[in-house]
Amino acid sequence: MDQFTFTDKSKKIFIALILIGVATIIYGVLDSSVSSHRIWTSALINGWFFFSTAMMGTVFIAINSASQSGWIVVLKRVFEAVSMYVPIGAITLILVFIASSLHWNHIYHWMAEGITDPNSSHYDALIAHKEPYLNLPFWWGRALVILGTWVGFTYIYRRKSLKEDKEGGTKIYTGSMVTSAIFLVFFSYSSVVASWDWFMSIDAHWFSTLYGWYVFSGMWIAGMIMVFLLTHYLMGKGYLKEVNASHIHDLGKFIFGISFLWTYLFFSQFMLIWYANIPEEVTYYIPRLNDYTWSFWGMVIVNFVVPMLFLMSKTTKRNRNVLAVVSVIIFFGHWMDIYFLITPGAMKADGQIGIIEIGMLFGYLGLFLFVVFRELSKAPLVVKNHPLLEESKHHRIN
Amino acid sequence: MVKEAEVRVPLILGKDVTYHSITEDVCRPIEGKAGKLWWAMFSVAIVLAIWGTGMILYTIGRGIGVWGLNNTVDWAWDITNFVWWVGIGHAGTLISAVLLLFRQKWRMAINRSAEAMTIFAVIMAALFPGIHMGRIWLAYFVFPVPNQFGSLWVNFNSPLLWDVFAISTYFSVSFVFWYIGLIPDFATIRDRAKGPVAKKMYSLLSFGWTGNAMAWVRFEEVSLVLAGLATPLVFSVHSIVSMDFATSVIPGWHTTIFPPYFVAGAVFSGFAMVQTLLLVVRKVLHYEKYITIQHIEMMNRIITVTGSIVGVAYLSELFISWYSGVEYEGYAFLNRATGPYWWSYAIMMSANVISPQLFWFKKLRTSFVFSFFLSIIVNIGMWFERFVIIVTSLHRDYIPSNWSMFHPTFVDIGVYLGTIGIFFVLFLGFTRVFPVLALNELKSILKSSGEAYRDKDSDQH
Numbered sequence: 001m002d003q004f005t006f007t008d009k010s011k012k013i014f015i016a017l018i019l020i021g022v023a024t025i026i027y028g029v030l031d032s033s034v035s036s037h038r039i040w041t042s043a044l045i046n047g048w049f050f051f052s053t054a055m056m057g058t059v060f061i062a063i064n065s066a067s068q069s070g071w072i073v074v075l076k077r078v079f080e081a082v083s084m085y086v087p088i089g090a091i092t093l094i095l096v097f098i099a100s101s102l103h104w105n106h107i108y109h110w111m112a113e114g115i116t117d118p119n120s121s122h123y124d125a126l127i128a129h130k131e132p133y134l135n136l137p138f139w140w141g142r143a144l145v146i147l148g149t150w151v152g153f154t155y156i157y158r159r160k161s162l163k164e165d166k167e168g169g170t171k172i173y174t175g176s177m178v179t180s181a182i183f184l185v186f187f188s189y190s191s192v193v194a195s196w197d198w199f200m201s202i203d204a205h206w207f208s209t210l211y212g213w214y215v216f217s218g219m220w221i222a223g224m225i226m227v228f229l230l231t232h233y234l235m236g237k238g239y240l241k242e243v244n245a246s247h248i249h250d251l252g253k254f255i256f257g258i259s260f261l262w263t264y265l266f267f268s269q270f271m272l273i274w275y276a277n278i279p280e281e282v283t284y285y286i287p288r289l290n291d292y293t294w295s296f297w298g299m300v301i302v303n304f305v306v307p308m309l310f311l312m313s314k315t316t317k318r319n320r321n322v323l324a325v326v327s328v329i330i331f332f333g334h335w336m337d338i339y340f341l342i343t344p345g346a347m348k349a350d351g352q353i354g355i356i357e358i359g360m361l362f363g364y365l366g367l368f369l370f371v372v373f374r375e376l377s378k379a380p381l382v383v384k385n386h387p388l389l390e391e392s393k394h395h396r397i398n
Numbered sequence: 399m400v401k402e403a404e405v406r407v408p409l410i411l412g413k414d415v416t417y418h419s420i421t422e423d424v425c426r427p428i429e430g431k432a433g434k435l436w437w438a439m440f441s442v443a444i445v446l447a448i449w450g451t452g453m454i455l456y457t458i459g460r461g462i463g464v465w466g467l468n469n470t471v472d473w474a475w476d477i478t479n480f481v482w483w484v485g486i487g488h489a490g491t492l493i494s495a496v497l498l499l500f501r502q503k504w505r506m507a508i509n510r511s512a513e514a515m516t517i518f519a520v521i522m523a524a525l526f527p528g529i530h531m532g533r534i535w536l537a538y539f540v541f542p543v544p545n546q547f548g549s550l551w552v553n554f555n556s557p558l559l560w561d562v563f564a565i566s567t568y569f570s571v572s573f574v575f576w577y578i579g580l581i582p583d584f585a586t587i588r589d590r591a592k593g594p595v596a597k598k599m600y601s602l603l604s605f606g607w608t609g610n611a612m613a614w615v616r617f618e619e620v621s622l623v624l625a626g627l628a629t630p631l632v633f634s635v636h637s638i639v640s641m642d643f644a645t646s647v648i649p650g651w652h653t654t655i656f657p658p659y660f661v662a663g664a665v666f667s668g669f670a671m672v673q674t675l676l677l678v679v680r681k682v683l684h685y686e687k688y689i690t691i692q693h694i695e696m697m698n699r700i701i702t703v704t705g706s707i708v709g710v711a712y713l714s715e716l717f718i719s720w721y722s723g724v725e726y727e728g729y730a731f732l733n734r735a736t737g738p739y740w741w742s743y744a745i746m747m748s749a750n751v752i753s754p755q756l757f758w759f760k761k762l763r764t765s766f767v768f769s770f771f772l773s774i775i776v777n778i779g780m781w782f783e784r785f786v787i788i789v790t791s792l793h794r795d796y797i798p799s800n801w802s803m804f805h806p807t808f809v810d811i812g813v814y815l816g817t818i819g820i821f822f823v824l825f826l827g828f829t830r831v832f833p834v835l836a837l838n839e840l841k842s843i844l845k846s847s848g849e850a851y852r853d854k855d856s857d858q859h
Contacts (some may be wrong), residue, residue, distance in 0.1 A: 031712040069500075129723040170405055181758075188710050196721075207722040209655035209714050253499075259655045264633060275645045276652050276780070276790065280724055 004239055006377040014370040015175040018208050021363010021396035025373045033041030035344060040105035042344045042357050044096045048198070049338045051089030056223020061189060064169070065173075066180040068135035071250055074242040074382050080161055080224065081375040085368050086154040090147040092364070098144060101136055107346040110204040112132045127204050134201055142197055146190045153183045161383060173320065174318050191216050202345035206284045210269045215341065216217045217262040221303075222334045224254045225327045230372065232324045239381055245318045246330035255327060259307035262337075266300065285355075291349040296340060302333035336363065407857050410840070410848035417841050418647050424837040425587060425827060426526025435682050436826065442543035445699055450816005454811050456531055462532050464809045470802035471792045475810045476530040477642075478784040481816065482667070483523035484565065484639055485660075485780060489634060489668025491572050494579070495628035498621065502841045504696050507688045510836045511679055511829075512577040512672045519671070520569045522817045527561075527811070533797025535651045540712045557641040568631045575624045577796050581607050581773035583618065583833040623748040633657075636664040640751040643787065649730035650791030653718070659711035664785060666750070670776035671679065673697050677770045677832055688835055691764050698763040701776065705754030708783075710749060730791055738803065 028034040059081040064072045072079075100108050109127075114120030116128040127134065142246075164172040171378045192212030192325060202212050228251045234240045288296045306329050316322045343351035383389065410420075416717050432440075457464055467474055490513040495846050528534055540562045552559050584604035591597040607613060637657035644656040644823040673694070680689040719731040734743045757763040762772075794801045828834070845851045 044792075068405075074788070130721060173405065185706065188706065189713075192714060207651045207718050207719045210658065211654075215656055215657070260630070264775045267440060269654045272644050272652070272656070273639070273653050276647050278652075279646055280722065334693065340437065372812060373826065388403045390401075391403050 001199075002380045002382065004373075004376045004381050005236065006373045010373060011370070014366045014373070017362045018370065019363075019366075021366060024356060024359025024363060025078060026362035027359075029278070034356060036106045037107070038347065038350075038356055038359075040096060040099050041107060041342060041351075042360045043086060043092070043099075044198075044346075044375060045060060045088065045335075045342050045357070046106060046360050047092040047339050047344075049335055049369045050085065050364050052338075053222040053226045054082050054089050054372075055154075056219050057084075057227065058086060058150065059220075060223060060227075060305055061157050062153075062180040062183050062187070065176045066184060067099050068177070068388070068390035070391035071247060071395045073386045073388050074240070074250075074395075075227065075231060075247060076161065076378070077232070077379060077381050077385070078227050078240075080379075081159050081372045082230065083154045084158060084375040085371045087151045088367065088371055090151055090198065093147065094143075101140070105346075107342070108204070109345075110201060120138025124204075132206070133203070139197055139201075139307055142193060146149075146194050149186060149360055153179070153186075161262065162260050162379055164386060165380065165384040170387050173387045185289070191219075199341045202342060203284055206281070208269055208273070208281070208284070210265060214262075214265045214269055217258060217335050218334050219267050221255065221262055222257040222331065224251065224258060225331045225334075228253065228255065228320075229324060229331070230326055234319050234381065235320065235378075242382055242393050244395065246395045247392075248319045248320050248323065249314070249397060250395075252311060252323050255323070255330065256311040256317065258309050259303060259311070259330065263300075263304040265305075287344045287349065291341070292351070295336065299333060299336040299340060302329060303337060306330060306333065371392035401457055402852060405646060406847065407692045408849040408852055409507065409690065409692060410688060410844055410850070411690050411848050415687060415844065415848055415850045417844065418837075420837055420840055420844065421586060421688070422770045424583075424686070424833045424835050424840075426588060427590075427591070428587060428831060431832060433682065436829075439678075439682075439822065440826045443826060445820050446815055446819025447823045448819075449812055450814075450819050452814030453816055454525070455528055457534050457809060457813065458534055462530060464807060466664055466806045466810055468802055468804070469819075470795065470800050471789055472805040473792065474804045475785075475788050475814060476526050478607055478781065478788050479814050480523050480526035481639055481788075483519050483779050483817065485636065485664035485667040485672045485776075485784075487519035487568075487668065488636060488661075488668070488670045489517045489573075490514070490519075490642050491568070491575065491628050492632050492665055492668065493672070494575055498625045499629060499754060502696075504693050504848050506836055506839045506843055507685075507690075507693055507838070508672065508676055508697075510576075510579065510806065510832075511675060513572065514832065515672060515675055515825060516572050516668075517569070517576060518828075519668075519822050520565065520572065521824075523567070524565060525817065527558075530691035557638060557645050559641060564635045566630075568635045570805040571628050571631055571661045571704065572625065574623075578617070578624065579836055580619055580832065581605055581613075581840070582609065582838040583836065585609060585832065586837060612779055632665075633661055634728060636660040639852070643723050648791050648795070649719075649724070649726040649845040650734065651789065653715060654774075655711050655714060658717075661779060662704050662711065662782075663750075666701060666708055666754075667780035669697055669701050669704065670773040670780070673701065673769060673773035674777065677773070679829065680766075683829065683834060685835065688840065691766075694766065694769050695763050698757045698769055699772075702754045702757045702763075705750055705776070709751035712747065717838070722756045727795065729794075733794055734786060734790045737790065737794065739786065743788070746779055746782040746786050749775050750783060753779070760791065826838075 025039060028039045060072075061079050061083065096107075099105055100111060103111070103113070106112070109115070110124075110130065111183060112122065115122060115124050116131045117126070132138075148365065157176070160172050160179075168338075193220055195212040195215035198208065209282060228248075231240060231243060231251070270285065273285060298325075306326060309324045310316055310322070316326070316378065339351075339353070339357075339398055386392075460643055462476075465474070465476065467476075484548055493505050493511045497509075525643075527540075530536055531540075536719075540552060542554075542559075567838065585607035588597060588600035588604050589599055607836065613633070639657035640660035643651035644653060646652055666743050675698070676689055676693070677683060719727045734740075740856045748749060753772060756768075758774065762768045789804050793803060
């Protein structure tokens with residue numbers, strides 16, 4: 001079975017999930033105890049979570065074609081399918097940005113009217129200092145360039161990969177090494193800028209040089225987990241016969257390794273701020289530790305202790321059923337990580353995880369899976385003419 | 399084992415290379431006599447080493463007042479050299495551990511000399527905290543040992559102490575890793591040795607290696623376990639070195655990006671040093687078949703990638719220093735770029751961020767001469783990076799009446815050049831008595847990636 005069929009049953013499930021999301025939003029709008037600000041905050045959390053998961057598909061394809069790695073080739077189509085949510089994800093983010101700019105919510109405090117005006121009653125000198133960078137036209141310009149370029153490269157990779165199926169040869173393979181080098185340079189800067197613009201600026205007074213890499217590491221792990229879970233599902237349905245325990249082992253190693261990278265970056269940022277304990281920096285962690293004590297530390301434990309305990313052993317990394325259970329846990333751990341990037345800044349101490357947040361998570365998940373499954377069904381599940389395909393098919397590590 | 403893809407470049411050149419000829423090539427420098435070039439380099443190194451040792455003894459005898467330190471700049475070349483050497487010591491373990499985990503076959507030709515370099519570089523680094531204590535005979539105080547002076551313990555809250563632990567752990571694991579890899583190669587030399595003394599020596603060194611299948615299984619398992627242990631160490635060592643600075647509240651030192659940025663910088667400088675040494679080894683020992691242009695190109699790519707990561711970090715820091723709105727932070731960076739030490743900042747930026755970008759041109763990254771030249775530039779640039787971080791952040795602190803400049807004395811310079819001398823004495827000595835290429839590991843890729851076998855037959859080996 002080389003061609004995946006998107007069954008009606010799965011379609012119905014995903015549409016049901018989307019409807020749950022829509023119903024949640026309608027409920028939120030009608031219920032006067034739910035502020036629209038809360039709905040928009042949740043839209044940013046879920047919008048970025050699934051967008052960044054998808055974007056990692058593109059980035060990982062780029063990393064692997066730049067480094068000429070062979071093992072990944074039989075899984076390339078899964079990465080591609082995940083990445084094809086990037087355009088839709090970009091739209092979900094742009095909707096939030098439009099709403100923020102029109103003051104339908106107050107996620108970005110620096111967008112408030114008069115905040116940089118010395119005569120205004122709520123003038124903020126520090127935000128006024130940042131105005132050359134944090135102003136709507138420049139901010140929008142950066143957002144559109146970044147999202148546009150990311151979407152563009154995602155399409156380029158997909159199109160070239162489909163073309164390679166038809167044409168063969170090594171031209172596309174060598175060409176994509178150059179494309180990837182260029183893309184990765186752009187991405188290394190733009191991902192940092194994006195994290196400042198979209199998340200760090202929520203806590204407009206605060207700053208951290210590490211922030212961009214921290215956000216990126218979270219995105220990386222969510223992407224790897226999504227690809228693994230899809231692979232697991234496809235194998236269970238009898239697809240992807242070429243994928244063996246060694247491929248699963250390697251995906252498991254990435255999930256394990258990147259979890260440690262994430263923890264390392266979390267620790268570096270947290271420890272240095274905690275240790276130096278100076279007012280301009282601790283403002284970020286104080287609400288997170290005081291207002292969200294249990295859930296914040298719980299998030300750290302899930303993202304660090306769970307992979308450490310359960311994925312250290314080779315056996316669990318090669319057993320895809322065990323790996324799947326652990327992956328789902330870490331996946332939600334990283335949803336919580338995104339939640340803590342945004343909520344304490346946007347909602348102060350009022351953030352909660354209730355019907356709105358969970359319902360919308362289902363809605364976005366349904367949309368994401370619908371797009372990804374549709375893309376999976378559009379092309380053969382394994383690429384045909386990649387020069388390293390044979391190496392990947394015979395991938396074997398002990 | 400399946401045939402390697404056509405698009406892969408062979409890693410061992412020459413149609414006539416066999417298992418036997420690899421042994422011959424690797425053992426030749428050990429069994430034969432040194433060439434003129436080797437003696438020339440060794441003489442220069444030994445002169446520097448003797449001079450440096452003299453300067454170190456002079457420092458110990460007179461105290462660190464003989465350095466150019468003053469009340470404001472109370473940490474300068476000593477710690478700069480320390481961080482520089484530790485950074486250089488990163489590449490070896492990265493190549494042996496991380497590239498092993500990523501199954502990079504090209505590491506086989508370079509891992510041995512890179513690991514040796516790591517060991518020697520870490521020794522050079524460890525020298526500096528020792529001598530900059532002033533009273534080196536009290537050096538045991540850095541270890542948390544029970545003592546006779548009441549409850550006098552080291553300060554566990556201090557990153558300087560964490561550094562002692564981090565570096566000693568790193569050194570031990572790197573050393574074990576290096577040695578385990580050497581065991582089968584020592585056995586090969588033992589079996590060929592003619593003189594009774596050499597035979598006895600290599601026999602002791604090879605721990606009675608028999609080369610049976612079980613021994614190889616254990617060898618591979620131990621390599622993997624050590625690689626797993628060493629990988630986090632690659633991160634931890636330089637992260638903790640960065641915390642020596644970042645846990646303080648000195649503008650220019652206290653910034654959250656320091657740990658990962660120091661790690662990237664360390665890998666960057668380490669690869670540059672490996673590149674320098676590899677090109678020397680290739681020339682002096684005639685290893686053109688094994689250290690190919692493909693290896694050099696791969697190294698150059700890693701240098702470009704890590705150099706660019708460092709570039710992202712420099713620019714992030716620069717931007718955030720303005721964005722933060724903190725006056726001191728902003729001034730620290732303005733002073734770096736435009737103050738009296740602007741030239742060191744300019745050297746750092748151009749050598750570390752701009753110069754590696756030249757490797758985007760295939761012609762340059764596949765040129766031996768240019769690669770050698772650029773690796774030296776990067777080594778210089780990375781020394782200046784540490785100088786910029788340390789001296790420019792200190793020399794103008796919160797109180798302008800304290801502002802001062804740093805002027806190195808001949809002792810500062812002598813100690814620094816001396817460590818380079820000692821390092822090269824050790825490294826050149828290594829090339830005479832140790833197998834410089836991991837000969838048994840090289841053999842494991844001969845049939846899959848050697849030009850002699852790869853394209854010959856299509857059936858599975």
